[in-house]
Amino acid sequence: MSGVSPIEPGASPSGARPAAVSSRPALAAEGLVKHFPIRTGVFGRANAHVRAVDGVSFEVGAGRTFAIVGESGCGKSTVARLLLRLIEPDAGRIALDGEDLRAAEGAVLRRLRGRIQLVFQDPYGSLNPRMTAGDMLAEPLMLHGTAEASARGARVSELLSQVGLRADAARRYPHEFSGGQRQRLAIARALAAGPRVIVCDEPVSALDVSIQAQILNLLADLQRRLGLAYVFISHDLAVVRQIATDIGVMYLGRFVETGPAATVFATPRHPYTRALLSAVPVPDPAARGREPAIGGDVPSPLEPPPGCAFHTRCPHADARCRAETPPLAPTGEGDGVALACWRWREIAPPASARAARTRPDPALARLQAAFAR
Numbered sequence: 001m002s003g004v005s006p007i008e009p010g011a012s013p014s015g016a017r018p019a020a021v022s023s024r025p026a027l028a029a030e031g032l033v034k035h036f037p038i039r040t041g042v043f044g045r046a047n048a049h050v051r052a053v054d055g056v057s058f059e060v061g062a063g064r065t066f067a068i069v070g071e072s073g074c075g076k077s078t079v080a081r082l083l084l085r086l087i088e089p090d091a092g093r094i095a096l097d098g099e100d101l102r103a104a105e106g107a108v109l110r111r112l113r114g115r116i117q118l119v120f121q122d123p124y125g126s127l128n129p130r131m132t133a134g135d136m137l138a139e140p141l142m143l144h145g146t147a148e149a150s151a152r153g154a155r156v157s158e159l160l161s162q163v164g165l166r167a168d169a170a171r172r173y174p175h176e177f178s179g180g181q182r183q184r185l186a187i188a189r190a191l192a193a194g195p196r197v198i199v200c201d202e203p204v205s206a207l208d209v210s211i212q213a214q215i216l217n218l219l220a221d222l223q224r225r226l227g228l229a230y231v232f233i234s235h236d237l238a239v240v241r242q243i244a245t246d247i248g249v250m251y252l253g254r255f256v257e258t259g260p261a262a263t264v265f266a267t268p269r270h271p272y273t274r275a276l277l278s279a280v281p282v283p284d285p286a287a288r289g290r291e292p293a294i295g296g297d298v299p300s301p302l303e304p305p306p307g308c309a310f311h312t313r314c315p316h317a318d319a320r321c322r323a324e325t326p327p328l329a330p331t332g333e334g335d336g337v338a339l340a341c342w343r344w345r346e347i348a349p350p351a352s353a354r355a356a357r358t359r360p361d362p363a364l365a366r367l368q369a370a371f372a373r
Contacts, residue, residue, distance in 0.1 A: 024098060025059035026229035027116065027197045032056040032082050032092035034075075038302070051301045052078040054253035056092075057328075060246065062196065063223060065230040067244035067261065069237060069276070073298060075253040076233045080201045083231065084118055085109075097196065114144040117190035121202035123182035127174040133160070133185055134170030140192040159188040163218060180211035184218065191222070199231045204239060216243055237280045241265055249273045252301060252309040255328055259337030269337070269344045271314050308342070316347045 034053040037046030053075045060066040068076050081087045083094060085101065094101040096115050104112050120126035128136060137156045141147040147155040157167040163184040174182055183203060190198050200219070204212040220243060222228060234240050240247065244261040249272065257270040268274045275294045296313040299305050307324055311317035320342050328340040 024061075025095075026062045026097060027083070027231065028059040028093075028095040029079075029083065030057045030093040030095075032079065032094070033090045034078055034082055034087065035090055048302050051253050051304055053082065053089075054304075056248075056250075056253075056255060058246075058248055058255070058258065060197070060229045060231060062227045062229050064245045065223070065232050065243055066246045066248065067232040067234065067240040068248050068250055069234060069240055070250035071276075071298060072235065073301075074250045075301075076235075076250055077201055079250075080118065080199045080231065080233055083199055084113065084116055086118075110144070114140075114146070114193040115195050116197040116199065117193055117195040119183075119186050119190050119198060119200045119203045122206055123179060123186050124174060126186055127182060127189075129174050131173075132170060133165075133172055133174075133177075136185070136189055137170070137192050140189060144193045146192065146194045155192075159192055160185075162191060162222065163188045178211075179207055180214060183207065183211075183215055187215075187218065187222070191226075195228070197229045197231065199233070201233045202235070203232075205234065205236065212239065219243065237277060249276070252299060252304055254309065254340065255338075256310065256340045257337065258328065259335065263335050263337055267348075269331070269348045270339050270341050271316055271344075271347065272310050308340070316343050318343065 032053050033055055035049040035051050038048040038050065039046050041047075056075075056079055058066055068079060070076055078087070082089045082092075085094075089102065092102075096112050099112060101109075101112050101116075131139075134153075134156050137159050138152045141152050141155055142149075156170055160167055160169055165181060165184055165188070169177070169181075169185075174185070177185060187198075187203075203219075204215050207215065216239065219230065223230060230243075232240065232243055241261065247258065247261040247264050248255045249257040249264070249270065251272050257264060257268070257273045264273065265277065268277050272294070279294075294313055299309065299312055305312050306322065308314070308317065308321045308326055311321040314321065324342070326340045326342050328338050331337045331339055331344075
């Protein structure tokens with residue numbers, strides 16, 4: 001399979017016009033909560049709960065990507081499954097184009113599920129090894145009624161073409177594809193239902209770096225052509241920087257910083273966000289972060305610490321951090337960023353340091369341009 005060149009913002013390799021974007025969010029989640037009970041004893045009584053997701057709210061519009069990042073075990077993948085009701089939330093609201101997904105049942109739920117689809121992390125484990133690619137793509141067409149029986153063959157060929165696979169791939173089984181091709185097939189299966197929202201749960205983490213770039217470019221192209229909204233879950237901040245328009249940094253089941261991705265990457269203000277970004281390798285030694293590495297272990301979600309959940313690992317924590325839980329609130333600086341930190345104004349880097357961090361290196365820019373040609 002040939003490589004895919006980087007796609008410039010606003011461009012479409014296919015030449016197709018981007019789909020119209022509605023002002024209403026394609027997906028809105030409000031106050032999502034999921035606590036898993038720990039059952040012990042003869043009668044299986046719950047004597048403790050794992051607080052996997054503890055009040056998560058966000059929205060994503062058509063043509064935009066909301067990325068959720070954080071360490072392993074912070075609740076990212078649980079959020080993905082809550083959004084599709086693969087597991088039921090304990091509390092909260094999920095709206096697709098204004099329709100309440102949590103209240104839907106039966107035929108209404110099936111119709112709404114066609115609007116939100118999931119791309120899993122493992123492109124082989126998520127595909128049925130006993131079905132051909134054509135059968136896998138025809139199945140959602142039949143279940144969701146997005147194509148008549150006589151038109152399914154043509155629609156399958158169209159889906160394969162949309163993700164960069166040839167029409168004759170419909171006769172092949174998953175083991176006959178490479179890893180990158182399997183993920184393309186998984187994306188085509190998600191598109192078959194005609195979704196408005198696609199939840200991508202670590203969709204490139206199992207792929208080689210060169211193949212990751214191809215899949216990310218494919219996702220960006222599909223988003224521009226079809227007006228899709230993505231919820232993109234990843235622990236790889238370099239990948240998130242390439243694809244996200246908005247970002248939510250998650251720690252122990254809650255967001256600690258949200259906002260436009262460009263702003264959060266350029267001027268991270270929460271200590272946890274700053275430490276995460278400081279750990280990302282960069283090709284310019286002069287631009288490496290100076291934030292100290294995060295020490296200690298993530299507290300148990302069975303017994304989260306009082307106050308700010310990050311205070312046990314934060315070098316800036318004081319008595320208030322240990323006693324009071326900070327709400328996720330706008331910074332008031334008009335940049336769309338919200339923070340859950342009592343001391344962010346005191347510990348934020350000065351404006352001169354922010355400018356130096358965001359100033360492009362001309363030599364590095366020339367090198368990157370040479371590789372992009």
